[in-house]
Amino acid sequence: MQVFSAFGFVHKITTFEKTAGYQALVQFTDAETATAAKLALDGRSIPRYLLAETVGQCSLKITYSAHTDLTVKFQSHRSRDYTNPYLPVAPSAIDSTGQVAVGVDGKKMEPESNVLLASIENMQYAVTLDVLHMVFAAFGEVQKIAMFDKNGGVQALIQYSDVQTAVVAKEALEGHCIYDGGFCKLHITYSRHTDLSIKVNNDRSRDYTMPNPPVPMPQQPVQNPYAGNPQQYHAAGGSHHQQQQQPQGGWVQPGGQGSMGMGGGGHNHYMAPPSSSSMHQGPGGHMPPQHYGGPGPMH
Known part of the structure; x- marks a missing residue:
């Protein structure tokens, strides 16, 4: 998933084993992205x-598939439909606790949550609450956002109304960049918090469900989200302005039909997934820098 999503939104993936080795069908939005x-x-x-x-070096041998739209009946470590978060999970992918045990890459999946933790790297330009809201609201209603500084970088907690919306947003945005040129790259995990406590609306925290936000208090630091009750995050009041230049280019918000095809060194934008087209990955040297294009399959 991470390898192919650098070029566009991946709609579906199915994997299987043949005599020639491990193979996969990867579906993008259109043929241009697949190419x-x-x-x-x-x-x-x-x-x-x-x-x-335990896995040795893996090289890719890619050809076009005769398929134009893959059929995925269950989400499992062998197949995944990223356009349908409500698709049932295969029984084989559920552990004894009733939780999904593995992801499409065969790795153990982290517990899902309606709150996402976004870490921003290569932050050459300022990332504000409004920018984050624009990016994450493309996938559903954002209820609350809290930003804070940690380990010399900027992180943010983004709360959706439900887990399904958060899952879709995480899958689409992980590893992608907010600005052209690979700037402000997002790394997203699920948070242990389920409901952020925003006491005051300012430039570092905001509750979008409050019709009449309170007046910001004098400057105070945002509290550490890893302290205190693990189920609730408390964002303090105050204001913290970042003195960074805004870029000329910006985030392309999902919407409408279209795709973004990129080669090994394209820019990072996000556009909504429309139609489909396929490619085939089989056994077959080095990855280009990961950039984001738009969503079609590969065989």
């Missing part, structure tokens, strides 16, 4: 950090 991914990835190796420790 860009094929040209950039064919003959290259999957980055070591994406592979399990």
Whole structure:
């Protein structure tokens, strides 16, 4: 998923084993995106950090598939439909606790939550509450956002009204950049919090469900989200302005039909998934830098 999503929104993936080795069908929005991914990835190796420790070097041999729309009946470690968060999970992918045990990459999945924790790297431009709201609201209603500084970087908690919306947003935005040129790259995990407590609306925290926000208090730091009750995050009042230049380019909000095809060195934008087209990944050197295009399958 991470390898192919660098070129566009991946609609569906199905994997299987044949005599030639491990194979996968990868569906993008359109043929242009699929072609860009094929040209950039064919003959290259999957980055070591994406592979399990017990797996050796994996190279990609990519051809076009005769399929135009993959049928995925269940979400499992073998197949995934990223356009349908309500698709049932295969019984084989559920552990004894009733939780989904593995993801499409075979790794153990983290517990899902309606609150996402977004870490922002390569932050050459200012990322404000309004910017975050625009990016994350493309996938559903954002109820609350709280920003804070941690380990020399900026992080944010984004609360949706339900878990399903958060899952879709995480899948679509993980690893992608807010601005052109690979700036302000998002790394997203699920938060242990379920309801953020925003006492005051300011430039570092906001409750979008409050019709009449209170007047900001004098400047105070945002409290550490990892302290206190693990079920609730309390954002303090105050204001913290970031003195960083805004870029000329910006985030392309999802919506309408269209796609973004990119080769190995394109820019990062996000557009909504429309129609489909496929490619086939089989066994077959090095990954280009991950950039984001728009959503079609590969065989």
